[in-house]
Amino acid sequence: MDADVGFDTVRRFLIEDQPVRGHWVRLGAAWRELRANGQYPPAVRALLGEAVAASVLLAATLKFRGRLTLQMQGHGAVRLLVAQCTHEFGVRAVAHYDDSQAAAISGEACVGEAFRALLGEGGRFTVTIEADERNLRYQGIVPLTGESLAQSLEAYFSASEQLPTRVELAADGEQCAGLLLQKLPQTEERSGIGALWQAVQRGMRRLDAGALLRQGLEPLLGIVLPEHDVRLFRGIAVAFECRCGEGRVTTLLRALGAEEVREILAEEGAVTVTCEFCRRPYRFDAQAVEALFTDSGAADISPLIH
Ligand SMILES: [Zn+2]
Numbered sequence: 008m009d010a011d012v013g014f015d016t017v018r019r020f021l022i023e024d025q026p027v028r029g030h031w032v033r034l035g036a037a038w039r040e041l042r043a044n045g046q047y048p049p050a051v052r053a054l055l056g057e058a059v060a061a062s063v064l065l066a067a068t069l070k071f072r073g074r075l076t077l078q079m080q081g082h083g084a085v086r087l088l089v090a091q092c093t094h095e096f097g098v099r100a101v102a103h104y105d106d107s108q109a110a111a112i113s114g115e116a117c118v119g120e121a122f123r124a125l126l127g128e129g130g131r132f133t134v135t136i137e138a139d140e141r142n143l144r145y146q147g148i149v150p151l152t153g154e155s156l157a158q159s160l161e162a163y164f165s166a167s168e169q170l171p172t173r174v175e176l177a178a179d180g181e182q183c184a185g186l187l188l189q190k191l192p193q194t195e196e197r198s199g200i201g202a203l204w205q206a207v208q209r210g211m212r213r214l215d216a217g218a219l220l221r222q223g224l225e226p227l228l229g230i231v232l233p234e235h236d237v238r239l240f241r242g243i244a245v246a247f248e249c250r251c252g253e254g255r256v257t258t259l260l261r262a263l264g265a266e267e268v269r270e271i272l273a274e275e276g277a278v279t280v281t282c283e284f285c286r287r288p289y290r291f292d293a294q295a296v297e298a299l300f301t302d303s304g305a306a307d308i309s310p311l312i313h
Contacts, residue, residue, distance in 0.1 A: 014182065016242035017067050017096060018224055023236040025203055026191040030067040031224045032060050032245065033184040034098075040247040041100060044286035048104070049115030049180075051085060054125050055102045056178020057117060057156045058090040060185035062100070063245055064174065065134060065160075066092040068189070073138040079151060079159075083127030084108035097248030099284045115179060116216070118155040126151050132159045134167070157185075164189070173208055177216035184219045186211070186227060207232065249285035256280045256289040257299060265300040272296050 014035030021028040038056060047055060062077040069075070072094045079088040090100035112124045130151035137144055147167040151159050157174040164172035171190040177183065188207050193200070210231035218230060228237050259280065260268050268291075271278050278291040291299065 013223070013242065015245050017063050017245050018242045019067065019240040020224070020228070020237050022203070022232065023238055025235075026193050026197070026200065027188060027203065027207060028191060029186065029188040030064050031184075031186050031227065032063040032067070033182060033220075033223075034059065034063075034245060035182045037098065037245055037247045038178070038183045039181065041098060045101075047102060048106075048109040048112070050112040050117050050121050050125060051102050051104050051109050052180065053115050053178045054079075054085060054117040054122075054156065055088060055090070055100055056183030057176040057185070058088055059092075059098055059100050060176050060178065060183045061156060061160050061174070062090040062092040063096060063098060064185050064187045066094065066096065068187070069136065071136055071138055072140060073136060073143075076133075076135045076137070078133040078135065079126060079130060079156075080133070081126030081130035081151060083123065083125050083130070084112060085125045092245075093248070096243055096245040097250075098245060099247065099249045101284050117178075122153075122155050132156075132163060134163060160187075171204065173211045175211055175214050175219055177219040179216075179220060182220050186214065186219060186231070188231075203235075206234075249282060249287070251282040251285060251287060253289060260291065260296075260299055268296055268299065 014033050015037045017030060017032040019028070019030055038059065041059065042052070042055070058077055058079065062075060065077060066075045075092050077090045079085065085102055085104045088102040090098070092098050112121050114121060117125055131148055132151045133146060133148045135144065135146045147163060149159065149163045149166050152162065153159055155176070157176045160174045161172050164170050170192070172187060174185065174187045176185045188211065190200070190204050213230050214227065218227065224239065260278065268278055272293060278296055280289045281287070
């Protein structure tokens with residue numbers, strides 16, 4: 008598929024000869040696959056989709072090898088929402104929510120009143136980067152304020168990197184998308200950059216969710232920056248990827264201890280652990296449980312860990 012009209016791709020661009028850069032993401036199949044085994048109420052699903060798009064945009068702006076986690080903790084219908092993106096753009100996400108509060112939010116948008124109903128007062132937006140090498144961990148936290156996740160993300164960039172940033176996000180059942188533009192620091196403030204940044208902001212206000220979900224990058228830039236030359240870089244594939252596996256579940260059950268696991272086995276007939284991200288069930292029958300707690304079983308623990 009053509010990378011421009013395509014889905015499941017993230018692309019970088021910049022305005023020629025200007026200190027303004029951007030990133031665009033749009034997911035189709037990857038977004039549907041990510042929630043294939045979970046049923047979310049429409050507003051929660053919209054927030055989850057926007058968070059997934061936001062996690063990809065955040066990862067695209069940074070140089071790191073590892074995993075970026077965007078987390079929202081609130082006191083509304085959504086208690087906790089987690090979206091993760093690796094440096095290779097593997098994404099997964101999950102939302103914990105209150106059924107009755109979520110059902111009371113009508114429509115499938117998550118801006119304005121719906122955004123406040125979803126996250127309540129005093130929520131937090133956290134970005135954590137766990138780097139593969141050197142065990143590095145970085146965390147930035149901002150309050151969840153404003154009318155949308157896009158505004159929270161703008162506040163995050165302003166607080167953590169002092170970069171003026173404009174973000175638009177959108178999601179529905181079929182796709183989720185995001186567009187980010189950033190004004191980069193300059194050694195000397197160039198003439199005209201103020202006017203250009205104003206034009207960027209006006210252009211972003213012309214975008215609506217429908218355009219963001221249905222248009223490729225080039226038509227979107229035609230709406231946002233009709234009078235500027237933009238250099239587009241090649242798209243990079245984004246895919247749903249859950250890194251759960253039998254090895255991780257085995258480690259978890261061993262940590263729980265033989266006594267407790269055997270107790271569950273006696274009550275339930277088998278021990279089933281379901282991955283909260285992909286909902287894949289890992290089932291251990293009596294024989295498998297015994298193998299967990301014998302020496303030979305313990306010996307093959309390490310090759311199973313992914
Ligand atoms: Zn999983």
